[in-house]
Amino acid sequence: MTAPINLQRHALIERAVLALARRGESSVVLWKSIAAALGKIIGDQGFDSLLVRCMHELAPRHPWLADAQYADTGALTHLSTLLASRDIQESEHASAALLHIFADTLILLVGELVTNRIFLSAWKTLAVEDVPEPSK
Amino acid sequence: MNKVTIRLLPTGVPGLDDLLGGGVPEFSFNLLAGTPGSGKTTMAHQMMFSLASPARRAIFFTVLGEPALKMLRYQQQFPFFDPEKIDDSIRFVNLSADLLDGNFDAVLARITEEVRAFGASLVFVDSFRSVMQTARSLDDGPAGLQHFVQQLGMQMTGWLATTFLIGEYLAPEEESSPVFTVADGIIWLSQLVHRDALVRKIQVVKLRGHAQRLGMHTFRIDDQGLRIFPRAMVGQGLGAPVRFKPTQRLSLGVPAIDSMLGGGLPAGYSMLVVGPSGSGKTVLATQFLEEGARVGEPGIIAAFEKSPNQLMSQRLDALVENGSAGVINTRTLDLSLDEVLHDLIEMIIRMKAKRVVIDSLSGFEMALASVFREDFRESLYRLVASLTQLGVTVLMTAETEDRYTDLRFSTYGNAFLADAILMQRYIELHGRLRRVLSVVKVRASAHSDHLHFYDIHDGDIHVGDTLEHYEGILTGQPRLHGRG
Numbered sequence: 001m002t003a004p005i006n007l008q009r010h011a012l013i014e015r016a017v018l019a020l021a022r023r024g025e026s027s028v029v030l031w032k033s034i035a036a037a038l039g040k041i042i043g044d045q046g047f048d049s050l051l052v053r054c055m056h057e058l059a060p061r062h063p064w065l066a067d068a069q070y071a072d073t074g075a076l077t078h079l080s081t082l083l084a085s086r087d088i089q090e091s092e093h094a095s096a097a098l099l100h101i102f103a104d105t106l107i108l109l110v111g112e113l114v115t116n117r118i119f120l121s122a123w124k125t126l127a128v129e130d131v132p133e134p135s136k
Numbered sequence: 137m138n139k140v141t142i143r144l145l146p147t148g149v150p151g152l153d154d155l156l157g158g159g160v161p162e163f164s165f166n167l168l169a170g171t172p173g174s175g176k177t178t179m180a181h182q183m184m185f186s187l188a189s190p191a192r193r194a195i196f197f198t199v200l201g202e203p204a205l206k207m208l209r210y211q212q213q214f215p216f217f218d219p220e221k222i223d224d225s226i227r228f229v230n231l232s233a234d235l236l237d238g239n240f241d242a243v244l245a246r247i248t249e250e251v252r253a254f255g256a257s258l259v260f261v262d263s264f265r266s267v268m269q270t271a272r273s274l275d276d277g278p279a280g281l282q283h284f285v286q287q288l289g290m291q292m293t294g295w296l297a298t299t300f301l302i303g304e305y306l307a308p309e310e311e312s313s314p315v316f317t318v319a320d321g322i323i324w325l326s327q328l329v330h331r332d333a334l335v336r337k338i339q340v341v342k343l344r345g346h347a348q349r350l351g352m353h354t355f356r357i358d359d360q361g362l363r364i365f366p367r368a369m370v371g372q373g374l375g376a377p378v379r380f381k382p383t384q385r386l387s388l389g390v391p392a393i394d395s396m397l398g399g400g401l402p403a404g405y406s407m408l409v410v411g412p413s414g415s416g417k418t419v420l421a422t423q424f425l426e427e428g429a430r431v432g433e434p435g436i437i438a439a440f441e442k443s444p445n446q447l448m449s450q451r452l453d454a455l456v457e458n459g460s461a462g463v464i465n466t467r468t469l470d471l472s473l474d475e476v477l478h479d480l481i482e483m484i485i486r487m488k489a490k491r492v493v494i495d496s497l498s499g500f501e502m503a504l505a506s507v508f509r510e511d512f513r514e515s516l517y518r519l520v521a522s523l524t525q526l527g528v529t530v531l532m533t534a535e536t537e538d539r540y541t542d543l544r545f546s547t548y549g550n551a552f553l554a555d556a557i558l559m560q561r562y563i564e565l566h567g568r569l570r571r572v573l574s575v576v577k578v579r580a581s582a583h584s585d586h587l588h589f590y591d592i593h594d595g596d597i598h599v600g601d602t603l604e605h606y607e608g609i610l611t612g613q614p615r616l617h618g619r620g
Binding site for chain 2: 110
């Protein structure tokens with residue numbers, strides 16, 4: 001039986017972060033892909049606004065994300081710097097949580113179908129689909 | 137050697153292909169313009185989602201107009217918005233940052249590169265107005281814009297793309313933009329508010345390559361998207377007029393009235409039944425439709441008089457239920473004639489209807505948006521002419537005030553539109569209110585000139601004796617001949 005679409009998306013995010021970690025890559029590459037795909041549609045500033053809002057949402061759980069001095073560099077570079085400053089486990093954990101919030105926010109605005117299309121389009125070249133689902 | 141054939145792409149917007157003479161010409165460079173809120177972006181999306189496929193890809197460039205997030209959010213409410221087409225067949229690209237840099241050459245290069253990379257053959261730029269506003273603030277302003285528009289037109293055609301620039305403009309005559317010169321087609325959307333009713337109109341201002349439908353046409357935006365109702369032009373778009381022999385007549389279902397008409401109502405005629413409230417106009421219309429059902433001539437009633445709940449009598453209900461008659465219900469007071477006519481013609485063709493009842497003209501006038509009421513006589517003329525051209529026989533009812541000092545057949549001065557007129561009215565006789573009727577006119581046909589008593593029993597009209605022994609009948613207080 002096919003899993004509900006929101007579970008598929010959550011699983012996709014978890015698998016993508018895990019796949020990159022196994023390859024020794026930072027999850028920042030996931031963010032860059034989304035920034036490219038979504039920024040193309042809504043503009044870089046539109047993407048920045050969404051990302052900053054999501055970082056604000058997650059800041060109570062990861063206070064280091066509350067540092068919002070991104071004006072000079074753009075939100076994505078700022079996030080990359082913050083993620084790089086944490087240990088790998090915490091960085092992955094926060095990045096995955098942020099992706100969930102980001103996807104949920106986008107769903108509120110443009111719906112699940114369009115959001116999923118954007119995520120799948122952004123990540124289709126990252127070879128994250130063939131990574132087995134992480135054990136519960 | 138053959139001349140070039142311009143392929144027409146069906147737009148997917150109901151009614152628009154009629155205005156465009158079949159569809160939008162392939163590889164054309166078009167302007168989709170109009171006032172804010174007139175439905176430009178919705179129309180563009182409707183066309184794009186209809187036309188786009190993996191073999192015919194589309195790019196929708198958003199500029200400084202409606203934020204793309206909101207556009208995606210709102211346009212998804214329409215059923216034509218198919219998210220499955222995004223990425224495979226449709227790509228959205230934001231050009232705001234490129235435009236803010238103020239370098240038209242860079243914007244042009246970006247558009248061309250995106251079209252090339254995606255292999256797009258449909259290109260939309262929304263809103264092009266913001267491109268023009270940016271141009272005005274630049275040093276090389278108008279000249280730079282002219283160059284940009286010409287280059288864009290040339291490059292998009294070079295890439296075999298059919299292009300739509302979407303922009304907010306107030307009125308065609310107020311614009312002197314180079315876009316208007318370069319564009320192969322200009323589609324203009326507007327909306328006007330008249331006595332609180334909003335009416336939307338569309339005009340194909342310009343179309344190179346082939347003939348478009350001229351003039352303004354009404355359209356509606358509902359939960360399906362845009363629907364256009366091409367303006368009914370008598371003699372156009374309805375095929376050759378159906379001709380009848382003078383001997384072809386339709387029974388009204390009341391034999392005595394058929395006799396008064398000279399043997400029934402001539403086929404293809406329009407008849408006006410005028411009378412005061414309660415005189416039995418709808419009763420006669422019902423019998424007209426029932427007789428049609430009996431002889432295999434389906435009918436349609438356009439009921440403007442009543443709300444859907446109290447719409448019809450049991451007998452009309454029965455006709456509708458057994459498929460012998462169709463109903464056009466009106467729910468709003470902002471209709472255009474063409475919207476009504478569009479629905480009527482669609483149903484006439486679907487049901488192969490031969491008889492149409494419009495009940496009543498005053499209700500019909502009320503259902504129209506106020507701006508159309510001013511042209512009601514012209515509207516009615518177009519309606520009747522279009523229906524009779526299709527070969528249907530029309531019965532219209534009209535309520536008149538009972539005045540006993542003059543003789544009226546219609547409060548609208550529309551009696552001349554009817555080929556036949558049947559008058560009903562009340563008179564006072566022996567302390568009773570009696571009904572009388574008479575045939576006033578049957579064009580090119582002999583008919584009775586008698587006034588007859590009539591009654592309504594069990595939902596049927598029963599015609600009685602003539603009133604030839606009376607005089608002064610139309611004053612409402614007849615007297616027997618020879619009595620002062």
